[in-house]
Amino acid sequence: MTSPMDNSASTVLPKPQAWRALAALCLGFFMILVDQTIIAVATPALQRELGASLNQVVWVTSIYLLCIVVPLFFTGRLGDRFGQRTVYQVGIAVFTLAAVAGAFAPSIEVLIATRAVQGLGAAILTPQTMSVINRVFAREHRGAALGVWGAVGSVASLVGPVLGGFIVGTVGWQGIFLLHVPVGITALILAGLWVPRLPTYARRIxxxxxxxxxxxxxxxxxxxxxxxxxxxxxxxxxxxxxxxxxxxxxxxxxxxxxxxxxEPLVPLEIFRNRNYSIGTFSIAMMGFTVSSMMLPIMVWLQEGRGLTSGQAGLMMVPMAVVAMIGSPIVGPLADRYHPRIMSMIGFGTVTGALLLAWAIMRIDAPVTLFLLPIALFGLGSAFVWAPNSATAMRDVDIAHMGAASGVYNTTRQTGAVLGAAAVGAAMQVGAEQLGVVDGMANALLLPSLALFLGFLSVAFFRRTSPSPPVAGERARG
CATH class of the missing domain: 4.10.860 (DNA Excision Repair, Uvrb; Chain A)
Incomplete structure (x- = not known):
């Protein structure tokens, strides 16, 4: 039987084909990450039009995150067993059909149910994206590829409020879900055309x-x-x-x-890799933040400062633009410089940005001043996603790529669930005791603490060579 490392060389594609595969995968990845944050801006509209309480609206996000994180150990291994392309397409189809159902939900309870199915679809497709990237790109080019993947991740998470504000203000909250239909269909078609069928390794679940x-x-x-x-x-x-x-x-x-x-769903030997273990923890801290920070910010901007949903969404534009420009630039640097440097810059910047946002929210400063921490957070995000992903996954055995990707995304989504729950509770307590302005501001201290823990952890990253371990992989790259 051919060893996994020997087979890894045969899966590396010529660069043009690998980049096309990445484009197809990033489209689906973009769609599910936008969905995590785009709903935050619709909070007042959902409460008003569906007669929902704040707790029910929080559940619209929480159930989605719950149904992503619960099966990720399992769905990551599905790609190793049945093929990443097939499993990715199934996930896209489930997610898109559930989005259509959500757009026509007659009540908040039905909407929560459709969000659960959407979460399941996202859980099926998410691990396949990182797994395929690490198999079709040569080792020395993965930083650049993950830079683009990271740009998609950071921009998608941040562009949601901008896009959501425009859609809610013009079409209504239903448009947020209908947006996924053309994107999902396109991702499904491009995956069939551009993502190759790869050898499978897991024999039995x-x-x-x-x-x-x-x-x-x-x-x-x-x-x-x-x-x-x-x-x-x-x-x-x-x-x-x-x-x-x-x-x-x-x-x-x-x-x-x-x-x-x-065969184990999670081969425990992957945690012997120090960088992988650190990477999974630090990305959980980033997940904690990205999933939780937008809700108190959006409530503060709209209810505390009187902005419309569209205006609140536009406040996030600098974050998305800076992250979109910075991530592809930072990605290739992850193949050249010590990952500790890149990641500490990233986590240090996003920590400082949130603390600055907290300070601005606490005082009666002009709302335009809030654009500064928003832009800084976009810059820091660019230094987090690609270096963290490239460093964590670089030395993972190809036979465990699906499982490792599943665990990596599980920790990220577990962090997201913790963040949504913790910050949601802090928002409700803070609003009751301190009022909207101070309550929403203090809710940002929790993700700030999470980011600081991420900063401390990435200080222990070890340098790894981007050169491939076998000559065959370099030759095919």
């Missing part, structure tokens, strides 16, 4: 691991989301503890899967 991971992540994430809302009653604490026990059992199952004649 370990059913007990799937069941335990889904139950454990559901219990854990649901407890984290709802515990703060109800003051941590006994049932939420029991659910949290049950989730932790099931995750511990899941880890045990991964260690014994081979002896049981199966």
């Amino acid at each position: 370990d059913a007990p691991s799937v069941a335990v991971s889904i139950l454990g992540m559901t219990a854990l994430v649901f407890a984290i989301q709802q515990g703060p809302e109800f003051g941590w009653p006994a049932w939420s604490v029991a659910l949290l503890l049950s989730g932790l026990v099931l995750i511990a059992l899941f880890i045990r199952l991964q260690a014994t899967a081979t002896r049981r004649g199966s």
